[in-house]
Amino acid sequence: MQLATRGDRQQTRLRTELISQLIRKDLKVKYQGSSLGFIWSLANPMLLLVVYTFVFAVVFKSQVPKFGLFLMSGLLIWSFFTMGVSGAATSILGNAGLVKKVPFPHSALPLASVGFAGVQVALQYAVLIVALFVFEMPPVRIQLLLLIPALVVALMMTVGLGFFVAASTVRLRDTQHILEVALFAWMWLTPIIYPATLVQHFLGTGTKEWLYYLNPMSGVVISFQRALYGVVYYPGTQDLLLPSASTMFYVEALGIGFVVAAGVLALGIWQFRRLSADFAEDL
Numbered sequence: 001m002q003l004a005t006r007g008d009r010q011q012t013r014l015r016t017e018l019i020s021q022l023i024r025k026d027l028k029v030k031y032q033g034s035s036l037g038f039i040w041s042l043a044n045p046m047l048l049l050v051v052y053t054f055v056f057a058v059v060f061k062s063q064v065p066k067f068g069l070f071l072m073s074g075l076l077i078w079s080f081f082t083m084g085v086s087g088a089a090t091s092i093l094g095n096a097g098l099v100k101k102v103p104f105p106h107s108a109l110p111l112a113s114v115g116f117a118g119v120q121v122a123l124q125y126a127v128l129i130v131a132l133f134v135f136e137m138p139p140v141r142i143q144l145l146l147l148i149p150a151l152v153v154a155l156m157m158t159v160g161l162g163f164f165v166a167a168s169t170v171r172l173r174d175t176q177h178i179l180e181v182a183l184f185a186w187m188w189l190t191p192i193i194y195p196a197t198l199v200q201h202f203l204g205t206g207t208k209e210w211l212y213y214l215n216p217m218s219g220v221v222i223s224f225q226r227a228l229y230g231v232v233y234y235p236g237t238q239d240l241l242l243p244s245a246s247t248m249f250y251v252e253a254l255g256i257g258f259v260v261a262a263g264v265l266a267l268g269i270w271q272f273r274r275l276s277a278d279f280a281e282d283l
Helices: 002-030 039-059 067-089 096-101 108-134 142-171 175-188 197-203 207-212 216-229 247-276
Strands: none
Touching (some): 039 108, 067 142, 108 216, 142 175, 142 216, 216 247
């Protein structure tokens, strides 16, 4: 028993060190030869913030106050999800030479892709938080605690789906192309560009609305919007901008998402373990 436990610890330590090295390698490769380096990760969300603010606040005159901040609050966590899953999908194929020649925990490759996405998006959220203070919307509220369960659900979904598509892409190369289409459609089923209250308008506030939150990323996105953006009502009205002022609504939405995400994680781990033994032959 002790030998088995010691072996598990060594395997975990090896996997952790490998993931860390792969993330550092990916970061170096991404910014290799760039004079600005990590600043590009900060410039991207700043540019998006300016563009979306101009388009929706000046051109289309959206009623959502400071629409760019509202959009970025939910868009960045969605970017983490899509970057992590898309990177994981090609992580085994992209390291085919390593997989075929060197014995190591293959799960480190998709996990490193998720970690790389996490570092990128964490830098971008730093820009958003600074912008919230600049525009006098400091995210200092009790609802910030929603970020903890929201991050857990997002991470479970990203890792679970990442494992599944990483293994499936080795066996069926069309998986990565199917994934691109699916993620594009999935984004429009998630309240990122439009407020979640539109869902309430069409589905009502009963069982149909809760079925909408079987999409775990919906609960994650609205929780990030409630925690960071914070504006619940349209200015000068009692019309809801976010689906509810009650924190429990977001907790319940995340609870539904947690159950689904746990199922996706279990399925992804099962698929990866089932196919990983044949990676070298399939590649």
